[in-house]
Amino acid sequence: MLDVLKRRVVKVALIGFGAGLVNGLLGVGGGMILIPGMVYALGMGEHDAHGTSLAIVLPISIASAFVYSRNHFIDWSTTWRVAVGGMIGAYFGAKLINYIPDIWLRRIFAAFMLATAVRMVL
Amino acid sequence: MLLYLLSGLTGIISGMGVGGGILLIPILVFLFHRDQHLAQGITLLAYLPTSLVAAVTHYLNHNCRLRTAAELAVGGVFGSFAGAALAAATPSRWLQKIFAVFLTVMAVYQLLPGGDRQDKQGSDSRRSD
Numbered sequence: 001m002l003d004v005l006k007r008r009v010v011k012v013a014l015i016g017f018g019a020g021l022v023n024g025l026l027g028v029g030g031g032m033i034l035i036p037g038m039v040y041a042l043g044m045g046e047h048d049a050h051g052t053s054l055a056i057v058l059p060i061s062i063a064s065a066f067v068y069s070r071n072h073f074i075d076w077s078t079t080w081r082v083a084v085g086g087m088i089g090a091y092f093g094a095k096l097i098n099y100i101p102d103i104w105l106r107r108i109f110a111a112f113m114l115a116t117a118v119r120m121v122l
Numbered sequence: 123m124l125l126y127l128l129s130g131l132t133g134i135i136s137g138m139g140v141g142g143g144i145l146l147i148p149i150l151v152f153l154f155h156r157d158q159h160l161a162q163g164i165t166l167l168a169y170l171p172t173s174l175v176a177a178v179t180h181y182l183n184h185n186c187r188l189r190t191a192a193e194l195a196v197g198g199v200f201g202s203f204a205g206a207a208l209a210a211a212t213p214s215r216w217l218q219k220i221f222a223v224f225l226t227v228m229a230v231y232q233l234l235p236g237g238d239r240q241d242k243q244g245s246d247s248r249r250s251d
Contacts, residue, residue: 016194020201025209026221027162028143032228034194048187051180055191058173060198065166067206073163075156078125082146082168085126089133089142090172096134106232109135109145113229116148120222 011041019056024064030057125154129168136172143169144228147221158214158221 015037023030031053038049068074128149132142143165150161180186209217 012190012193013197016197017201017204019194020198020203021205021208022201022224023166023198024202024205024207025212025217026205026224027147027165027209028141029224029228030198031141032231038190038194042190044187044190047185051177051183051185052187052191052194054173054177054180055186055188056195056198058170058177059195060202061166061170061173063199063202064206065163065170067203067210068159068163068166071159071210073157073159073210074167075160075164078150078154078156078160079164079167081125082129082150082164083171085129086133086136086142086146086168087172087175089130090136090176091133092130093134093136093142105135110229110232112145113225113232116145116152117222117225117229119152120148120218120225 008042011037015041016056020060020063023057023060024067027064030060128153133172136169141228144225148225151218158217159209162209162217 015034019030019033019037022033031050034053034056035046035049038044038052039046044052065074129146132146132149134142135145136142146165146168147158147161150156150164151158156164177186181188212220
């Protein structure tokens with residue numbers, strides 16, 4: 001029993017730290033570590049993992065943003081414009097989710113990411 | 123105006139649960155000529171309000187376990203400080219290359235059959251604590 005508890009503490013610490021590290025280093029991607037971590041290592045359901053990851057991304061993004069602002073990597077005028085556009089978009093995205101086939105969205109998304117990755121290395 | 127439109131577009135993708143921030147950073151870098159560090163800082167802050175609303179929505183739908191979130195956030199905050207300090211110490215050119223590797227991994231993950239998680243339901247009864 002104690003062993004199981006100990007193992008869980010180690011898993012939780014590692015997943016949390018890994019998610020924070022990626023999110024801090026790249027500005028995104030905490031959820032990409034957290035969701036599979038919670039599902040496969042902690043045995044949580046997909047929906048729970050998704051909702052819970054959002055609650056974790058909040059404090060870790062604040063911590064990272066604090067370090068970024070200390071290093072002057074903050075541009076407020078762009079940030080607030082992006083925030084407004086992003087919020088309006090997110091609202092419609094949540095509504096659209098039932099109308100667009102997920103598989104095509106993912107394919108287009110993946111193609112765009114690969115093209116961007118190539119452009120970034122060049 | 124273009125910035126609002128493209129931010130809206132990445133927001134739509136985020137709202138659909140796919141992760142628009144990962145697209146927002148290259149958009150800011152290539153179309154708006156922001157430095158990689160600055161683009162990451164903008165994304166971190168700009169997504170805070172959206173994440174907050176999404177987290178509350180999931181909580182009200184009983185899809186957010188606050189205790190687990192708090193436990194994971196402890197390691198997460200330590201990791202964030204380490205990651206952000208590492209980013210600050212890394213030149214933009216290199217940070218961009220690391221980001222490219224991450225993009226490639228994510229693209230492959232999206233294309234894997236298991237990467238499609240929106241259709242999976244009903245596994246939420248497996249609560250472990």
